[in-house]
Amino acid sequence: QQQVKQSPQSLIVQKGGISIINCAYENTAFDYFPWYQQFPGKGPALLIAIRPDVSEKKEGRFTISFNKSAKQFSLHIMDSQPGDSATYFCAAGPLSYGNKLVFGAGTILRVKS
Amino acid sequence: DTAVSQTPKYLVTQMGNDKSIKCEQNLGHDTMYWYKQDSKKFLKIMFSYNNKELIINETVPNRFSPKSPDKAHLNLHINSLELGDSAVYFCASSQGARGSYEQYFGPGTRLTVT
Numbered sequence: 048q049q050q051v052k053q054s055p056q057s058l059i060v061q062k063g064g065i066s067i068i069n070c071a072y073e074n075t076a077f078d079y080f081p082w083y084q085q086f087p088g089k090g091p092a093l094l095i096a097i098r099p100d101v102s103e104k105k106e107g108r109f110t111i112s113f114n115k116s117a118k119q120f121s122l123h124i125m126d127s128q129p130g131d132s133a134t135y136f137c138a139a140g141p142l143s144y145g146n147k148l149v150f151g152a153g154t155i156l157r158v159k160s
Numbered sequence: 161d162t163a164v165s166q167t168p169k170y171l172v173t174q175m176g177n178d179k180s181i182k183c184e185q186n187l188g189h190d191t192m193y194w195y196k197q198d199s200k201k202f203l204k205i206m207f208s209y210n211n212k213e214l215i216i217n218e219t220v221p222n223r224f225s226p227k228s229p230d231k232a233h234l235n236l237h238i239n240s241l242e243l244g245d246s247a248v249y250f251c252a253s254s255q256g257a258r259g260s261y262e263q264y265f266g267p268g269t270r271l272t273v274t
Contacts, residue, residue: 079261090164090250090265091203134201146191146254146261147216150203 053151066124070137164266183251192234
């Protein structure tokens with residue numbers, strides 16, 4: 048019940064294309080779903096996060112879509128750029144004391160110019 | 161202006177040694193975390209402290225002992241290092257119960273045990 052399954056493991060997208068990464072969770076107590084971006088040799092950086100009271104959240108070229116009944120959420124990167132090439136992690140956890148996040152296995156995104 | 165800092169960035173040591181990693185945050189956050197990222201880049205929480213109190217303690221060997229001298233600092237001491245401890249260790253912080261749950265990560269410490 049603690050797993051977060053992320054797919055695909057890796058993704059190659061042409062510059063200007065849309066990158067889509069999917070995650071599924073099992074624990075219905077989870078109510079906070081962030082996405083992190085990690086460049087080689089750096090720490091994960093929070094990209095965007097959503098709570099289950101909304102089905103979509105957009106920040107610039109990044110959009111999270113959330114389907115509570117299916118227990119799935121996804122990250123869409125519009126107009127993908129070479130600078131977006133990084134590893135992306137979804138995570139899920141309860142908005143409670145301690146906020147213990149469970150991370151997906153990560154998706155390596157490469158945007159070809 | 162570093163928000164979450166860790167020292168050292170790299171740590172190479174031999175099996176059986178004891179080592180420490182230090183973490184400091186200047187964001188005024190109440191909650192701090194230690195994560196381990198393995199060679200497959202899988203991130204897993206190890207510990208969490210809120211105002212110097214341990215609130216999350218995952219299934220981690222008791223060779224790992226976190227210590228929080230104050231709410232801005234969280235150190236990780238590892239005894240009797242093993243080859244399997246080789247990983248990147250990340251410190252993170254968040255406001256916690258007072259407000260935003262957004263976690264901000266440090267740059268990581270790459271530990272190599274030979």
